[in-house]
Amino acid sequence: MTQAESYDMIVVGAGISGLSLANHIARSGKKVLVVDAANKIGGCLNTCYKDDFWVEMGAHTFYATYTNLIDLIQKNGLEQDILAREKVGMKVFTDKHEKIMKGVNKFELMRSVPNLFFTKRDGKTVKEYFGKIVGPKNYDKVFTRMFSAVIVQNADNFSAEYFLKRRKTKSKKHPKSFILKKGMSSFMEALAAHQNIKVQLHTKINQLAKNSDGFKVLAESGEIYQSKDIALAVSPKIASKLIKGLNTDLSDVLAAYPIQSIETRTVVLPKEKLNFDPVSFIIPLQGSCFSMVTRDVMTHEKMRGFAFHFEENQISKDEQEKFMKDLLLVDSLGAETVETKHQLPLIKTGHSKSLSKIKLLAEETGIYITGNYFNGLSLEDCVERSKQEFERYAENCK
Known part of the structure; x- marks a missing residue:
């Protein structure tokens, strides 16, 4: 084992929840290490790049009601990259594209x-x-x-x-719905670029332990990291495993969250190959594909891009590809697909009660915890929760 540098805060998880929390803390002058087992930052914000073209494989839209998120966009120098989504319709799919209310x-x-x-x-x-x-x-x-x-x-x-929560705040200076010139991942890169943040990928954490100096974090590779404070910004299942040695009650509550596994397949095709008008997304009214989300909200001269979200392990790869061809109204894709996987929590009734218990137990344990299973699944929900945890952290540092 090797002893690594000490930090004010270690954040486990480099998705939007983890990086927004890390960015808040870093801008307060603290030294932050963000670790993630993946090979890239972003989590469910995952932009697929192909030359000068990109398409989103996860979350795909910002809204004017996302005021906490807009604040981070502004503070991290991306205001000039905001673009209003082009107004294109949506469709449902049976055996053909049909009007949304069909x-x-x-x-x-x-x-x-x-x-x-x-x-x-x-x-x-x-x-x-x-x-x-x-x-x-x-x-x-x-x-x-x-x-x-x-x-x-x-x-x-x-x-x-x-679900579809009503928000009381709204920016009057920004488009109702918008994207960024270089895709969602550019926001993640901007959050991670702060001089007080170090990001370490390919780093799976196996164990957390308390000591006299705060927390000791043990990686699967044998590395040991030390920090005064620790924050978990991973799925509830992973958080449950990591927290077990610190608080079994908190671990048990987190372990109870059901998880939906999603497999996304993305394809980029020449415009001339496709014979249907621009559309923001298509919802199949049958099958294991939840939706086909497009890049048509930002026109490109030559290309169009599509992300298909499937429930994992419900149909074979060949069946997925057939479904993709059916939705695109083509005989063959003629291009390789890019694949990724996401996990999302199913927030059930009674969530508020579980949430109160998690917050109380986290405070008792002396840790910070954030993610898309607190205030909701949306990007604003994630950023809002991370801001709340930063405010608690700042108060504790006084």
């Missing part, structure tokens, strides 16, 4: 929508809440697929309180 019974919808003013989200699943608002038949036929496309997992049992 299959929706308008009479049932009109009859059910008034329930919006009388139905509360508290304690309800997405299916229970929205089924009353759009009508049960409409929900089962169309909206279950639409909502599942939003969170890239089956939405039926997702907590309605944490």
Whole structure:
């Protein structure tokens, strides 16, 4: 084993939650080490680059309501890279591309929508809440697929309180929805570039331990890292394993979170190969593909790009490729696909109670913890949670 340099904070996990927390702490003057087992930073923000073209394989849009995230964009020098998304429509897919409301019974919808003013989200699943608002038949036929496309997992049992959350803040200076000139990953690079941050990839952490100087972090490679404080910004399953030696109660709560595994396949094709108009995304109304998200919101002279989000291990690679060809309305792809995998938590009803327990146990243990299983799955939810943990950290440092 070798003894490594000591830090004010070690953040385990280099996704948006970990890097936004690290950036806040670094800008306060502290020395931060960010470690991740992957070969690149970003987590679910994953841009596939091909020459001068790119397409997102994970999260793909920022919104004017993401004020905490916009603050980080500005403070890290990317304001000039903000681009409004071009206005292109969306489609559903049966055996062809169809209008987004195809299959929706308008009479049932009109009859059910008034329930919006009388139905509360508290304690309800997405299916229970929205089924009353759009009508049960409409929900089962169309909206279950639409909502599942939003969170890239089956939405039926997702907590309605944490789905499509209403936000009280909104920037009036930014487009309603926007992207960055060089893709989402450029935001991750900007967060990580602060002079007080060191990022170390290919580093799997096996164990955390407390000592007189704070925390000792043991890597699978044998390296030992020392820090005054520690923050976990990884999936709840990984966090549970790492925290077990520090607090078994916290470990057990984290281990209880169900996880949805997603496999994404991305392909970039010449414009002339495709015979359908630009579209922001297409939602299949059947099968194991949650959605096809496109780069058509930022026009390129020669290329178009597409990311297909599949539930992992549901169909074979060949079946996935056939589905991709069907959605693209082509006989063959004629190009290699790039593949990646993501894991997303399923936030169930009763989440707020679990959340309170996690926060209390984390404070008792003396650690910081963030991720997409706290305030919600959106990018703003992740950044908001990390800001809250930074504020707690800053208060503790006084």
